[in-house]
Amino acid sequence: MPAKKRASKPATKKKTAAKRKPNAAFMKPLMPSGPLSEVIGGKALPRTEVTKKLWAYIKKNKLQDKTKRTMINADDKLRVVFGGKRQVSMFEMTKLVSKHLK
Numbered sequence: 624m625p626a627k628k629r630a631s632k633p634a635t636k637k638k639t640a641a642k643r644k645p646n647a648a649f650m651k652p653l654m655p656s657g658p659l660s661e662v663i664g665g666k667a668l669p670r671t672e673v674t675k676k677l678w679a680y681i682k683k684n685k686l687q688d689k690t691k692r693t694m695i696n697a698d699d700k701l702r703v704v705f706g707g708k709r710q711v712s713m714f715e716m717t718k719l720v721s722k723h724l725k
Contacts, residue, residue: 645671658703659723670724677720 652667663676681687681695688694693713697705705711705719 653724656723656725658700659720661700662704670721673720673724674717677716 649671650669652669653673654667655663655665655673659673662680663673668676680701684698686696686698686701688696688710694710695701695713695716696710697708702709704723705716708719711719
């Protein structure tokens with residue numbers, strides 16, 4: 624007697640998830656302080672754009688540590704923003720930068 628084929632269930636379509644709305648707090652334009660504006664520019668930007676511009680500056684000037692990629696080596700402009708520290712982690716960087724946004 625041949626084995627019975629099991630009837631497969633009809634494929635159910637997953638509901639397309641609604642596109643996530645960005646948090647309004649992250650999208651609010653903030654003015655950078657004097658030292659930070661030397662790095663990212665002087666106009667008001669949302670936090671997300673500040674982070675993008677900061678990373679563009681870090682990559683352009685090759686400030687990411689070669690061995691430990693989570694560390695950022697500060698040049699003269701960033702050292703002022705980082706409170707005088709020569710090296711900070713990428714997680715600490717966002718905390719230090721937020722002090723320079725109003």
